[in-house]
Amino acid sequence: MQQLTRAEEEIMQKLWELKEARVRDVLEIMPEPKPAYNTVSTIIRILERKGVVGHQIEGKGYIYHPILKEEEFKKQSIKHLITDYFEGSFHKMASFFAKEEDLNKEEIEELLTHLKENKKRK
Template sequence: MKPTDSEMEILQILWEKGESSVRSVHEGLNKKDAGYTTTLKLMQIMLDKGMVSRDTSKKTHLYKALLSKEQTQHKFLDKIINTVYNGSTTRLVMQALGNKRASKEEIELIKEYLNNL
């Protein structure tokens, strides 16, 4: 299952903070145009889709991501590589390194990773 952009924003907060209330997630979104009830509705939809779980044992319900960050990133990356770069990992890497300046530390990590392959 592929989360929508709004669902991804919520998942990012849940991955960072862990189990959280709707209020906490809503505050983390920093969206002035979206109301609390919109965030609540999105999280209820995500619950129905099986993306999050909800603990109702306390007064404040807590939500937790059921999709792992790594699996979700992997799925999105595969889709990008296949649809935008015609399956070419090389083009993706060259574009990513060409568009954003990587620090020396990041370049060293990339070199180390490549050497280990």
């Protein structure tokens, strides 16, 4: 998967939320200050070229939909984060965030429970 820019990620978030949308639909749910219509349209076309967004023709316009699943994007982004910033070590990343976020006892126990459940499934 190609890396997405921050602007592309923001548009993808809106498309995942809407499931399918015209450019104006995406623009309506963007936070203020809203980008220009042409900016959103251009970013969506870039996302299409990257193969993460598709479209159907409806009337004189297009309805866009995400091809890339949100969960797949998250998985690839986390792998990229671990590889590039934590020497490929999930342990180093988890330790970093546990220290930085100052997790309380309940949060740590919840994280350990999830890790143990995941280990049992494998």
